[in-house]
Amino acid sequence: MEYGSVPSEREPRRWLWPVVLLGALVAVVLVAVESALQAPRRPAVEIPEGVPPAPGIPVPPIDVNGPGRTAAQLGDWAEPQSRQLGIPAIALEAYGHAAAVLGVTTPGCGLSWTTLAGIGNVESSHGRFGGATFAPDGTASPPIRGVPLDGTAGNAEIRDTDGGLLDGDPVLDRAVGPMQFIPETWKKWGVDANGDGIADPHNIDDAALSAGRYLCDRGGDLTTAAGWTNALMAYNRSTEYMMLVRDRAAAYGVGVRP
Template identity: 55%
Template sequence: MSPVRWLRAVAVVVAAALLMASSCSWQLGIPIPDGVPPPAGDRVPAVDTYAKGRPADQLHEWAAERAPKLGMPINALEAYAYAARVAEVENPNCRLAWTTLAGIGMVESHHGTYRGAMIAPNGDVTPPIRGVQLDGTSGNLHIADTDRGLLDGDATLDRAMGPMQFIPETWRLFGVDGNNDGKVSPDNFDDAALSAAGYLCWNGKNLSTPRGWMKALRAYNNSDQYARTVRDWATAYAGGHPL
């Protein structure tokens, strides 16, 4: 994913995002207090954001050394780290750490392995991970179908999709191609991680501050417990181990 393509994709959605009525979150939330953002963790090596093929492959050696200790698939860590590195290069004021993306990915889908799902070398997650119908029950928001079932497979109500659990409308606004395959898929880990980076940076502005980090997490899922759980996992990953 080139920085030009990433910036162009984000620029297109910024104006539309102001009209967005929903986010990646599907749970009804409660106010959460500001707190200290999780540590950044190990520094991600520099990458060529214009690289052909799957750009996250550039981080294979870095990720292969760390992923087993963190209890996550190597290609998931590659995707988190690449997305954070692109955000750092293209939006240095955002200060998004890969640990935050990893914390979200763990909570949302166990890093793309929920219910036995697996991540292919190109980042595709199979079988596709889908959340429950957003029917307004059990603490969920009620979100009527927005994509005629084309993305989430449900023509009645929306469902969260993929390893980072985007809802269709949010994906339409923020989804980008992270592995250079010419497709924008919520079921591809590279696409989902890079899209999540853009979404978090747009909402949080500066995630190194308590207010910015909390604002970004509120946009993702407006839940007190959710933010705490993501922060706990992210902090553990920064320390080189899972919870």
Template identity: 50%
Template sequence: MSQQPTTPRLRPLPMLGVVVLAVLMLVVWSVVTDSAHRSRSRTPVELPTAEAPPDPGVEPPTIRLLPSDAAVRSPDNRPQQQLAGWAASMSEELDIPRPALEAYGYAASALEVTRPKCGLSWSVLAGVAAVESRHGRHGGAELDRTGRTSEPIRGLPLDGRDGVMLIRDTDNGKLDGDLVFDRAVGPFQFIPTTWKEWGTDADGDGVADPDDIDDAAMAAGHYLCASGGDLRDADRFWEALLDYNASRSYGQDVLDHADYYGRKSRRLSARR
């Protein structure tokens, strides 16, 4: 009589082996899921989560302030170009157009004289502009040597839908081109009513223009200083950012960019 093949019996694993196997499986699962999470949340510059106030970065050199009655008609006479060398040394590696970096440095330096208790750094202005418009490059726009955008940068209509504010037209479309609702304008995304209060002619060309990053950076600086006071204080810093845009995630994004620019500028300076 032939014997039927028997099914081999599995020997039970020792308890220690079971524990080791379970630990290995947990480690593999953790690595895989963490990798997947990081691949989804990665930002272009790998920004950390920074704490306020951000690193102010390498300070721009002392500048000569533009007299209030000056008229600078030539692009080559922009007062911001006092900082051309400072900006050129960092522009490419920070991925900030040189006219934009000159504008941030000039605004911060000017405010250090006119609002010495504010403590606003160029890196904060750079953080705001990075989030608002990629330094005037939103939608494929570029900055010319005068600091103006090649194409108008306009926000969505503030029509009250999809979580945006409802602001009906206040300027007859003069700034934003919209006769029905207001829109945010320029590299720092000012709404017309705010620009009417804070608009500044920072480059002396005779016009306060929100599409000119020189004017917009100075106006944003005045607005932040007036809103927060001493921006070297963490609570005041947050108060100013939330007044600029009432979103905690927006504020954190600005803070992370500002801290990144400040720290990287210091590393660049240390190499030289």
């Protein structure tokens, strides 16, 4: 056929075939996309269920009795994981440090840093709630304070126990710091872990080790399902809370963000 001529009815219209093929291809793609959307999504890394959650990458040996902020010895261990897990390096150092200290002082407990990280995630997004950041010594600023414990929204009513010293509230208590301690609980369990001589719930080193001490006391052997469950239920009497911590700790245990 010459350019510009009109095809006869007997002459095949070859230009229709690409359109037909393209239509068929689009239909196949749409079916594939619909099937993918309807199929159950599976994570790239399988996150195990059950308790206790996986312990994660082992914490290397450190001198827990050294001077100053001994958690800083874990910088090389924490830094690459920090980027991978989305946890500030200074918080990850604190979780690992608490596990290392308890491994020496309370060897029968078996608390992993992933459990502390799971709690830290749920309680304060690892000390980032409200735009807070950590100073080099591990202290969160601005201070992280919870809601007044006035008996509403599922909270217990707890009248002031610290004169507002820790939580800034002279009427009702509030949970404080990156691990959200109630002042009265902090008074019993709070310890100095960053070497400045002050037990401060707003400091992630102090808060992580204090949380670990509390969990070990309430759970006993946290390498068992019963021990881990008892410890978490003592920290917050909510099955939903416990499972949320479990899920996030389990993700950290296999090296992925929750």
